[in-house]
Amino acid sequence: MEQIQGVVSIAGERQVLPEEKCRLFGAARGQRTKEQPAKGMENGVSLQFAAQSRNESFARMVAAAYAAQLNPTLEELADIKTAVSEAVTNAVIHGYGEGDGTICMRLGLSGHEVWIEVEDWGAGIADVLSAMEPMYTTRADMERSGMGFAFMEAFMDELEVYSQKNCGTLVCMKKKISQEDMGTRRACDGQ
Amino acid sequence: MERQETKKAAQYEQCGPVLIIMPVQELDHCCAVQVRQEADEQIERGGALHLLFDFSGIHFMDSSGIGVIMGRYKKVIFQGGNIACCGVGAEIDRILTLSGLYRIMPRFGDRKEALAALGKKRMPGADIPSGN
Ligand SMILES: Nc1ncnc2c1ncn2[C@@H]1O[C@H](COP(=O)(O)OP(=O)(O)OP(=O)(O)O)[C@@H](O)[C@H]1O
Ligand SMILES: [Mg+2]
Numbered sequence: 001m002e003q004i005q006g007v008v009s010i011a012g013e014r015q016v017l018p019e020e021k022c023r024l025f026g027a028a029r030g031q032r033t034k035e036q037p038a039k040g041m042e043n044g045v046s047l048q049f050a051a052q053s054r055n056e057s058f059a060r061m062v063a064a065a066y067a068a069q070l071n072p073t074l075e076e077l078a079d080i081k082t083a084v085s086e087a088v089t090n091a092v093i094h095g096y097g098e099g100d101g102t103i104c105m106r107l108g109l110s111g112h113e114v115w116i117e118v119e120d121w122g123a124g125i126a127d128v129l130s131a132m133e134p135m136y137t138t139r140a141d142m143e144r145s146g147m148g149f150a151f152m153e154a155f156m157d158e159l160e161v162y163s164q165k166n167c168g169t170l171v172c173m174k175k176k177i178s179q180e181d182m183g184t185r186r187a188c189d190g191q
Numbered sequence: 192m193e194r195q196e197t198k199k200a201a202q203y204e205q206c207g208p209v210l211i212i213m214p215v216q217e218l219d220h221c222c223a224v225q226v227r228q229e230a231d232e233q234i235e236r237g238g239a240l241h242l243l244f245d246f247s248g249i250h251f252m253d254s255s256g257i258g259v260i261m262g263r264y265k266k267v268i269f270q271g272g273n274i275a276c277c278g279v280g281a282e283i284d285r286i287l288t289l290s291g292l293y294r295i296m297p298r299f300g301d302r303k304e305a306l307a308a309l310g311k312k313r314m315p316g317a318d319i320p321s322g323n
Contacts, residue, residue, distance in 0.1 A: 075281070
């Protein structure tokens, strides 16, 4: 059995999670069914879909529609769409190598924060810390640029990546939605 | 919500030595695969030297778009060609800035400006060794 690796990134600082935390996570992952919404979150939503490229736009639209309940700015909404698109694309391309598979996306709220998880049961990542390095890619042959994790880091407030070789990958992201104030245009104000 | 297979991912226009590529669908992995294929066909057919990406048709692009641009850049640079972009909105601008792509793909206000610059030998702001 390969070891579970976990890395957390807050404000651009990456830290390898201690083994106990990863083990705990691994056990929880085994017990948890795909349908269960993000733990400890309000208004949980979970969605399972086929690991197909055309579902990338579907997933980011769902996440954006879900986040809309916190009345985000257009920029915050764009951030969420990009981060989700990156995580789902990675699951499709790297997790399942563009073959068959299931991706699960879980959404939850905690106060003014949106919590998003994207999980696959595919190939897993051999070295999570290296994989998160900007420009690092194992698929240069597919014209990948290695910017996916860098965008998730830049556009979200917190990013956690857990992976186990041959078992799969879980990406958890948190985005704080700014409080409404005068002058900031909100997404629901219309274009 | 699902896009039709037959719908083009981008519009193409040949303008002298420049091929203008204007994506019309959100430039994600799904769309990038299509643009890559279409653009390469167009480059081959029209013999384009330079490429101009016109982003005025889209408001979304992720890292897959970066890959498509880098890939096309590597194609034309070998023949001494350049790439440029125009029609960049706020969303696309953030991606291009973060990825550092402006270093190889200078940004212009509109097509006219970009075409004029591509016509010159060296691009302003672009750190590109001229091909020989
Ligand atoms: N879900 C996943 N399953 C397996 N491997 C993954 C997964 N997500 C990422 N990886 C690995 O991490 C690397 C870095 O991912 P990242 O998204 O940063 O770049 P990329 O996907 O290679 O390129 P880009 O996202 O710019 O198109 C990938 O090349 C891949 O090896
Ligand atoms: Mg990626």
